[in-house]
Amino acid sequence: MLIISCGNDRSKGVRLKLNLKIKIGKAEFKNPVFTASGTFGYGEEYADVFDISKLGAVITKGLTLKEREGNEGLRIHEVPCGLINRIGLQNVGVDDFIKEKTHFLKEQNAAVIANVAGFSENEFYSIIRKLEGQDIIKGYEINVSCPNVKKGGIEFSNDKTLFKNLLKTLRKETKKILIVKLSPSAGNIINFAGIAQDEGCNAVTVANTFKSAVIDTRKQKIKIRGGLSGPAVFPAVLNLVLEIKKAVKIPVIASGGIYNPDTAIQFLLAGATAVQIGTANFIDPMISISIIDGIKKYMQEQKINDINSIIGKVKI
Amino acid sequence: MKKILSTSRIIENRKITDDTFLMKFENRNPDKPLPGQFLNIKFKDHLDPFLRRPFAVFDFDRKTLSILYKVVGRTTSMLSQLQKNDLIEYLGFLGEPFDRDRTFNKLWVVAGGIGIGGLHLFIKNMKQNNDLELFIGFNTEEEADAFIRFLKPLHIRINAAVMDPKGKSKYFKGNIVKLLKKETKRCDTLFACGPELMLKSLYSDIIQKKRIPAYFSMDAIMACGIGSCMGCTIKIKEKGLTRFKRVCKEGPVFNADHIVWE
Numbered sequence: 388m389l390i391i392s393c394g395n396d397r398s399k400g401v402r403l404k405l406n407l408k409i410k411i412g413k414a415e416f417k418n419p420v421f422t423a424s425g426t427f428g429y430g431e432e433y434a435d436v437f438d439i440s441k442l443g444a445v446i447t448k449g450l451t452l453k454e455r456e457g458n459e460g461l462r463i464h465e466v467p468c469g470l471i472n473r474i475g476l477q478n479v480g481v482d483d484f485i486k487e488k489t490h491f492l493k494e495q496n497a498a499v500i501a502n503v504a505g506f507s508e509n510e511f512y513s514i515i516r517k518l519e520g521q522d523i524i525k526g527y528e529i530n531v532s533c534p535n536v537k538k539g540g541i542e543f544s545n546d547k548t549l550f551k552n553l554l555k556t557l558r559k560e561t562k563k564i565l566i567v568k569l570s571p572s573a574g575n576i577i578n579f580a581g582i583a584q585d586e587g588c589n590a591v592t593v594a595n596t597f598k599s600a601v602i603d604t605r606k607q608k609i610k611i612r613g614g615l616s617g618p619a620v621f622p623a624v625l626n627l628v629l630e631i632k633k634a635v636k637i638p639v640i641a642s643g644g645i646y647n648p649d650t651a652i653q654f655l656l657a658g659a660t661a662v663q664i665g666t667a668n669f670i671d672p673m674i675s676i677s678i679i680d681g682i683k684k685y686m687q688e689q690k691i692n693d694i695n696s697i698i699g700k701v702k703i
Numbered sequence: 704m705k706k707i708l709s710t711s712r713i714i715e716n717r718k719i720t721d722d723t724f725l726m727k728f729e730n731r732n733p734d735k736p737l738p739g740q741f742l743n744i745k746f747k748d749h750l751d752p753f754l755r756r757p758f759a760v761f762d763f764d765r766k767t768l769s770i771l772y773k774v775v776g777r778t779t780s781m782l783s784q785l786q787k788n789d790l791i792e793y794l795g796f797l798g799e800p801f802d803r804d805r806t807f808n809k810l811w812v813v814a815g816g817i818g819i820g821g822l823h824l825f826i827k828n829m830k831q832n833n834d835l836e837l838f839i840g841f842n843t844e845e846e847a848d849a850f851i852r853f854l855k856p857l858h859i860r861i862n863a864a865v866m867d868p869k870g871k872s873k874y875f876k877g878n879i880v881k882l883l884k885k886e887t888k889r890c891d892t893l894f895a896c897g898p899e900l901m902l903k904s905l906y907s908d909i910i911q912k913k914r915i916p917a918y919f920s921m922d923a924i925m926a927c928g929i930g931s932c933m934g935c936t937i938k939i940k941e942k943g944l945t946r947f948k949r950v951c952k953e954g955p956v957f958n959a960d961h962i963v964w965e
Contacts, residue, residue, distance in 0.1 A: 463934035
């Protein structure tokens with residue numbers, strides 16, 4: 388894709404050599420900008436827009452054991468500065484992902500984290516077993532927080548024993564990095580982050596979408612119930628990152644409402660080791676690249692050599 | 704075909720009827736848009752409205768692109784306020800086009816009012832080599848008069864139906880499907896764009912009954928426009944199965960026989 392736009396402000400003057408590399412567990416990523424699961428497909432749609440190897444990581448659409456068609460009816464609804472979705476994990480299933488998508492991602496030289504969405508402990512386990520042999524997968528993001536499926540997923544975010552046992556099982560199964568994507572709608576997200584740390588997870592993603600609803604006042608009926616994302620949730624997620632970072636030592640990956648370099652940098656300052664760009668991909672398919680460039684510009688302006696030196700600089 | 708993300712200056716934003724506008728802006732695409740393809744448009748530097756909005760490419764030349772839109776809500780009302788030299792961002796060209804490589808003996812194009820926006824480029828492409836007739840439905844006589852004047856440069860035969868004509872009208876009274884029901888001739892293939900209810904009854908009352916091959920350009924609430932968000936899916940029959948297909952990626956043009964009407 389070509390980008391034709393007005394203005395391209397690059398900082399001038401003496402240029403520092405920048406280090407944007409970050410580490411999660413033993414895995415190194417070339418920069419802290421990842422794309423959020425469910426907003427980037429399997430990378431294909433964006434690969435003809437930009438070079439996806441430039442991203443810190445591509446997190447795949449949630450993979451289930453079997454292919455899923457997703458939810459019927461209205462799936463997305465715009466609200467001021469946000470989007471409510473109820474897609475319902477439409478995905479090709481893990482087998483077709485391995486068969487049809489991994490080769491492409493390898494060709495693109497993308498760093499890939501597989502988002503894994505099971506409906507039982509056994510399903511999570513089976514999906515990871517199938518993916519284990521795939522060199523391209525650097526790690527797993529365990530999706531226990533999708534608000535849009537009737538059962539499974541999010542149940543794990545509401546039950547500490549289920550959650551703990553699931554992570555214990557998965558930790559034994561893989562040496563790759565294990566990240567848990569937490570629900571902001573769970574009872575106490577900080578406790579769940581603590582359990583993830585205790586069970587040997589390498590990071591937590593804060594957070595999935597917020598359970599939300601809209602009523603059609605003419606029909607006096609629910610218009611949509613689903614997960615809220617977009618700039619509307621950013622300050623709430625930023626606060627969660629600050630609180631969780633205070634409570635746990637493992638890396639936090641921030642996901643929620645980033646729409647420009649400044650919001651991404653706020654997350655890094657609040658303690659996020661990496662950030663995920665989600666809904667903003669729908670508005671500007673080049674946004675992740677703009678954010679990487681914006682972070683570099685900020686580092687130049689602030690004379691910061693190493694991105695790691697600003698992570699968690701602001702505390703509560 | 705390369706997709707372009709462009710910030711473009713508006714050249715004109717002209718009123719066609721009380722609530723319909725034609726917006727022309729700078730074309731930055733090196734390729735030509737194909738009939739049926741669309742642009743995903745947003746206001747420059749706005750977070751509200753938040754999502755882009757899809758609009759069919761109405762027409763183009765080397766330097767300009769145009770969309771035809773009707774003011775139906777807040778976003779389109781805001782669009783109508785934009786003036787010459789204001790900026791607009793577009794992403795395009797998106798979606799699968801109409802099949803324009805075949806020739807037909809008798810081609811019918813059916814538009815529900817503003818649905819002509821999705822068919823205009825197709826008509827321009829096809830009118831030379833095909834016996835083409837346009838059937839178009841409106842709510843009021845004034846609307847019909849204004850549109851017919853506006854479409855005059857196409858030099859095609861236009862059959863208009865008006866839902867609510869005042870007194871004795873020069874137009875057919877009723878909806879466009881009712882007008883087509885009265886049509887004794889038949890066509891090889893029919894292409895349509897319009898409100899879902901119109902397309903649904905067009906399918907059940909005309910296409911299915913007369914067994915006419917037909918292609919519909921479908922509308923949907925969209926977010927990304929490039930196939931990633933899965934927000935704009937509709938049910939499509941495929942190899943005996945019903946699958947959700949993306950209007951933005953596999954569509955917006957679908958074989959009418961494959962669409963599952965609910």
